[in-house]
Amino acid sequence: MTKLPGNAGVSLLGDKSLEFYRDPVSFCQQRIEKHRSRMFLCRLMNRPTAFICSVQGMRELLCEKSSLFLKDPTDLMTNMYGDTIVTTNGEEACLLRLSLTSHFTGSCLGSWSDYIASVCERCLKDLSVSGQPESVYTAFKSLGTELVLGLFLNVRAEKQPELFQEISQLCTQHWHGLISAPVNVKVPMWSSGFSIALDARNKLMDIIKDKLENDKEGFVGSLGSLPLPDSSSAAQHLLLFISALIPKALASLLNSFTLALGGNGQEKARRQAAEDPDYLCRVLLEVQRLWPPFIGGRRIADQDSTLMGFHVPKDFGVIYISHAVHRDPEVFQEPDAFLPERWSGRNEGHEHFLCSFGNGPRSCIGAKLTNVFLKEACVYLLNNFDWCLDPPVQNLEYKWLPVSRPANPPTVTFTQRDHTLSGRSDTS
Template identity: 85%
Template sequence: MSKLPGNAGVSVLGDKSLEFYRDPVSFCRQRIDKHRSRVFVSRLLNRPTVFICSVEAMRELLCEKSNQFLKDPTDLMTNVYGDTIVTTNGEEACLLRLSFTSLFTGTRLESSSDYITSVCERCLKDLSVRDQPQCGYSVFKHLGTELVLGLFLNVRAEEQPELFEEISQLCTTHWHGLISAPINLKGPLWSSGFSTALDARDKLMDIVKDKLQNDKEGFVGHLGSLPLPDSRAAAQHLLLFISALIPKALASLLTSFTLALSGNEKEETRRRAKEDPDFLHRVLLEVQRLWPPFIGGRRLADQDSTLAGFLVPKDYGVVYISHAIHRDPEVFQEPDSFLPDRWSGRNAGQEHFLCSFGNGPRNCIGPKLTNVFLKLIILPPVPRFFPPSIPPIHPAPPLHQGNLHS
């Protein structure tokens, strides 16, 4: 058992949160080079925190030892969303996962394909005829918002434009609570960003509760009929599902896909992706590997334990960094290169080494839905989306640096 490389610093003065959130990629790269280790310790959110940047340690944390490293009950996600499948631990988390998994698989996804296709055709049809550069990330985020609000809340932009716009704005304001200092201050002329986010949450909850009470069709109806722990659970989870979380992840991946396949030198790659669904799947895996949409996730050590042979004391924080894990040279040769065929060669069958949406028994329950979104957006009957037919777009950073995906 070895001592963790790095320094946890002293309380407050030694905190590195500002440096980390300003540029998490550089933060980790510098320390990996300095300590010659992909596991190291620093101080984050004023707590000694172990940073996980290797596949081996990530698999230990999220799979083999998931019962030793728990979700933080004081995390901002709890304040902003309440007790949900993302923030709970133990038996409650298992029961919630069993209840919700059925809503994101099988026939429920297949029954949504017509709506997804119609939204994609309408939102993307003009991309190929515009002459001026556009912010691709914004276009894709709006698309994701339409899909999420239509599928989960029965609010469709074409049918209820004013309500759709109101909810969209509230979701954006609410999301900013996750990237604001958790200070709830409100005055006649000024309110803190966190306070404004909580106000938006309350307004969204009123809309959500009304939908659950009065809508008996679609996702809302199925959610309302689930056997959940208490009367608040359905509303809190519906708030989570309609939040900016999914549109931001979808927009990030689509922006990265567009940039990765743009340019004359990628013509053959585009052709193969159009004609071969298996190759398209490998392209999407490689996009997810190189440009994960979230920084990673955070846990707390519930007991003294070890990760990759290093001692992790009880109550230490542990953060896994998707961008660094996906570029672990021990697993991915030429880790910084875009090589889709690695997934039919050396890394065939190793999709479980990715952690864009978590990993192990507490991974995200919605990756199948995200995969359906991506493939219905990219493949015909929406051929105009493919990069060669889009005008220049302004890229947005694929990595959302303001939050940790839990």
């Protein structure tokens, strides 16, 4: 077994968490170049941690050796959401996945398609009305919020506007607890962000429990029939599914899609994506590859093991970095270039090399539903609008934690497509 390049330093003083959180992409790239390895050792969250930046290492961690590397039971996600499919390990995680999978596949996805289409039209139809630049990331977050609250909680913005706004605000407050120091402090006239998040969670749980008790329709109504571990499990999972995390991930991907296909130089690509569903799939794969909504995921070694031939001792942390994995030059030629055609050429059938939503037996249970969301929104945009950055020169750098998003939300001007002229052109 080979020793990991790099070092974990000493406790506390050697910790690199702050440097990593400031700019995880540069943090990893500098160490890949320094160690000439796409796997290296560092100290993160005051624990020796192996960083994985290659497709091979990611696949070993999440697929072949997934039973040897566990979710961290002290993770902040557990504090904020309880025991869910995302935070549990072993048999409990398997049973939860078996119970919930049917609600995210097959006929359930089909039954939601009309609602998803209606929300996309209602939220996106006015993008060109003002004639002024739109903050697309903000618009797409609103779209994502309507989708998740409507699908998972039966709360529709157009039918229950006050309840919808209340839940939206509580979800935002709860989300901020995930990015706050876990310090529960309340004093007169001030509360810590974590304390506010916990209060928001309690209020959301009251709303959710009331829904579970009284609403027998749709997703929320069907949870009562599932073989979940206890009475609180359904509520905890609903809290997870309506989290602000999902709208932010959708907004991130739709924002990246809009930028990738924006402007006159991409008009041909927009037309091809509108007319050819297979090409649209390739575009979305490339968007996901270059701009994954989540920077990666973390595990704890349950026993001594190896990854990529390197020794990983028991209790070491292991983190895979999706941004770096997706740019592994051994798998993706011209890794920094936006090339949708790669998915019908050298990388055809290689979707399993992506890890935006995890990979292997613990991958995101909602990945297929997310894909339906994205395709419906993208098809609506492509069929109804052309668009370009306005102003044409903007800072398009990304922040990568806790969800990737533009450092400065870009503004885009949309113009309504003239379907009459388009039709004449197609038949001429």
